[in-house]
Amino acid sequence: xxxxxxxxxxxxxxxxxxxxxxxxxxxxxxxxxxxxxxxxxxxxxxxxxxxxxxxxxxxxxxxxxxxxxxxxxxxxxxxxxxxxxxxxxxxxxxxxxxxxxxxxxxxxxxxxxxxxxxxx
Amino acid sequence: xxxxxxxxxxxxxxxxxxxxxxxxxxxxxxxxxxxxxxxxxxxxxxxxxxxxxxxxxxxxxxxxxxxxxxxxxxxxxxxxxxxxxxxxxxxxxxxxxxxxxxxxxxxxxxxxx
Numbered sequence: 001x002x003x004x005x006x007x008x009x010x011x012x013x014x015x016x017x018x019x020x021x022x023x024x025x026x027x028x029x030x031x032x033x034x035x036x037x038x039x040x041x042x043x044x045x046x047x048x049x050x051x052x053x054x055x056x057x058x059x060x061x062x063x064x065x066x067x068x069x070x071x072x073x074x075x076x077x078x079x080x081x082x083x084x085x086x087x088x089x090x091x092x093x094x095x096x097x098x099x100x101x102x103x104x105x106x107x108x109x110x111x112x113x114x115x116x117x118x119x120x
Numbered sequence: 121x122x123x124x125x126x127x128x129x130x131x132x133x134x135x136x137x138x139x140x141x142x143x144x145x146x147x148x149x150x151x152x153x154x155x156x157x158x159x160x161x162x163x164x165x166x167x168x169x170x171x172x173x174x175x176x177x178x179x180x181x182x183x184x185x186x187x188x189x190x191x192x193x194x195x196x197x198x199x200x201x202x203x204x205x206x207x208x209x210x211x212x213x214x215x216x217x218x219x220x221x222x223x224x225x226x227x228x229x230x231x232x233x
Contacts, residue, residue, distance in 0.1 A: 032219050043209060043223045044164065057218075093163065097219050107152040107171075107213055109221060111163040 001027050004096050006112035013084055014120055020080045021115045023094030029074035030096035034109060035067070038091040050077045074099070084119040091116050122147045122214040126224030133200050134232055141227045143210035144192040152213040153193050154221070155184060159206045167208075168195070200231045 003026040013019050023033055032051050036044040048069050049057045056069035068080040077096075081088055095109040123146040133139050145153075151172040156164035170177045170184045170193065177184050181200075186193040197204055207228050211221040 034220070043225050046220060046222075049218060049220060107219060108154065108166060108169065109219075110166070111156075113163045114161075116161075 002098065002108075002110045003027050004094065004110050004112040006094055006115050008115060009113060010116040010118075012118045012120065015085050016083055018080055018082045019084055019117060020078055021092055021094075021117075023077045023079070023096070023112050025075045025096045025098075025110075028096075028098045030077075031074065031099045032097045033071060033077040034095045034097075035069060035077075035079050036093045036095070038093060038114075040091075044093065047079075081117065084117070086119045089117055089119045122150060122212055122222040124210060124212050124222050124224045126210050126227060128227060129225065130228045130230070132230045132232060135200060135202060137200055139195075139197045139200050139204070139229055139231075141195045141208055141210070141229070142192060143194070143212075143224050144190075145212040145214075145222075146191070147212070147214040148188075148191060150191075150212040150214040153184070153186060154211050154213075155182075155195050156209045156211065156223075157206045158209065158226075164209060197229075200229075202231050202233060205229055205231045 005024045007022045035047045038044050047062045050069050050071040052071045052074050058064045071077040091114050093114040094112045126143045154169035157167045158164040168182050168184050181198045183196040207226045209226050210224040
């Protein structure tokens with residue numbers, strides 16, 4: 001149980017275009033989803049916290065107009081990288097926490113497989 | 121906000137030996153401490169976690185200890201095997217941040233034959 005999927009697994013796009021990444025909790029409902037970015041040989045850096053039905057909370061230094069997050073249901077959150085540039089190339093990973101009483105402890109974050117973005 | 125330091129950044133051990141990774145956190149109100157294993161290009165996988173009301177937790181070859189007074193927690197892997205080679209991240213959840221986790225910088229563990 002507690003499986004999280006991401007789509008696409010990798011994407012190559014031209015500079016200036018937008019890319020949408022989906023994060024889905026497959027066998028549980030997630031009250032909260034998190035979006036991380038990970039550069040090679042570095043740790044996971046939290047970008048934003050996504051709560052179903054409300055606006056996302058962005059970490060300091062993350063541009064909300066550039067990284068658009070939509071959390072339309074308890075099983076789906078999307079991250080759209082708008083006007084992507086080469087410096088946005090990275091590994092984007094989402095995670096989800098189950099609703100209270102569901103799979104695992106409510107604090108546990110289950111990660112998706114990640115999306116590798118390359119902006120040319 | 122929370123700050124988590126992790127040491128060492130790299131660790132090489134012989135197969136069968138034990139490996140210990142240590143983390144310290146800054147916010148004394150932190151109450152949940154998971155450890156994740158990440159293989160190259162893959163997702164972080166939760167391997168063990170502990171809440172602040174427990175001092176130690178063990179799951180087969182893996183154990184985590186927590187010292188709330190000193191604000192540090194450690195991952196212990198016994199009888200290491202080559203498949204234990206990966207990057208390990210500690211994390212802490214501080215109560216003032218919702219369910220957010222702050223991650224350590226990671227430890228590259230290499231188990232040599």
